[in-house]
Amino acid sequence: MAKRIDVSGLTAYYGSHKAIEDISMTVEPRSVTAFIGPSGCGKSTFLRTLNRMHEVTSGGRVEGKVLLDDEDLYGSGIDPVSVRREVGMVFQRPNPFPTMSIFDNVAAGLRLNGNYKKSELSDVVEKSLKGANLWNEVKDRLNKPGSGLSGGQQQRLCIARAIAVEPNVLLMDEPCSALDPISTLAIEDLIGELKERFTIVIVTHNMQQAARVSDRTAFFNLSAVGQPGKLIEIDDTERIFSNPSVQATEDYISGRFG
């Protein structure tokens, strides 16, 4: 299920603006990797290059290689749609489809892709909702609209929707920034469970969260506003938060910057 991600020399642009420059890293399967860094340093942009969502933005383009178990996502003949089926994504703000019920939201990935068996659908939905720790809260109202849930429940619904298509990698772009501490805890627990099955990459502004949920942490920074963001270092989370090898990382983590 889970696959390794191997990035080498990745540079991403928005039109003529270079957003991130020359990033190389390896993400191990069945692990949680956290991206931290100041706003605008390209964490989210980098995350979006990992499932080719970057190019959805007008003017977005990428140079470099992203290997998913030895297959280059940017190689010729690669269909971005198939890439996104392998590499799922959860966004900053919960975004369930407003016209669909809870059941339909979770089933959306399978239904819209067309390759599913009717008899399996309700099993997949149940399994995904259980996987997202949401089943007990919604099992009696699967036909109600997803937008009627609380913010934290909506975010878990979006996670259920993402894991229903059985991706190999799950990308999370600040999944808790719009949630209260209790919902955040629920999502963090969930990440701990999901890493048994998926490779997880999470962007967060909350350093305690990075320390709590991740195995490895990558620190991104930019030298000045308008300059491209760069990967400063990536290491085991414990090391990053106790004894980072780069001074800038320590300054950022301990709150001394500028």
Added chain:
Amino acid sequence: MSTATVTPKGPSTLRGARLPKWSPYAIAAGSIAVAIGIGVVGGLHSRVQWGLIAAILYVVASYAIATMVEGKRQAKDRMVTSLVWVAFLLAVIPLASLVWSTVARGVKVLDLYFLTHSMGVVADTEPGGGIYHAILGTLEQVGLATVIAAPIGVLTAIYLVEYGRGNLSKAITFFVDVMTGIPSIVAGLFILSLMLIFEMQPFGFAGSLALAILMMPVVVRSTEEMLKLVPNELREASLALGVPKWRTILKVVLPTSLGGITTGIMLSIARITGETAPVLLLVWGNPLINANPFEGAQASLPLYIYQQYANSAGSGAAYDRAWAASLTLIAFVMLLNLVARGIARWKAPSTGR
């Protein structure tokens, strides 16, 4: 900090004199009374003058009284509020009077017989006859125009919002704007020139083509606005699930905005239903029932109204029929609007709370 800066307890600065709640009504009643007085004494015959005097008196009196009691700022507030009310009444009065006179004059001959018979054997100056042929013509012409214009308009809007980049989409947007401003008679003349080139006789579908030209830009514009309202997060959520773009548009974007798009189409139908000029040029009108829009002259409601008025040499029966047809037309447009609202409410994404 000396205690001397604490002022002795005076009247509260947060509370001021207020006019009682009923005062606007009282001022309105007073202004109307005074305006009637002025009208009677001054011998003004026009009721419009009475009304205008009352309106001016109301605005001035609200301002003056509020200045005396409440102070300058509140007075300005009251003046603007009263101006808004006067403007509202000025806008509503013509509308109400139009509906009233149409209903009052229209119901005279409006009955089942009128709705189910044509003018086939009735001369325009005689009583009797009906509008069945005109209703049939309107429904067919507008229906065909919608079948042409709605898909093209919606697809154009989808292109502009979801795919359009660069000069082509800019050019399309520009020409859609230009098309919005085309007078209906020009659209009619355009189709007429084609008809003359191909030496064709008037027929209903030609009218539909001209109406479709008028309808298309309205559909494009309203659909575009509705599609822009769909949050980008939903598109990204769908794409991130590995759903192709066209399916994302079909299954996520369109259902989310369906209510608004349908409302836009309904309103544009309502707009073209009342068009007379292109129908006059291209369909000609026909006192007989012609159910085939692809051959021979047809009637239509707006055209029927015009011809009853123009061709009847002042016959009262024809005027009655024109009013009844107007009432039918207004009722039809109003019904379309209600249906549009119903669909919008029914299809609106629910919050489920």
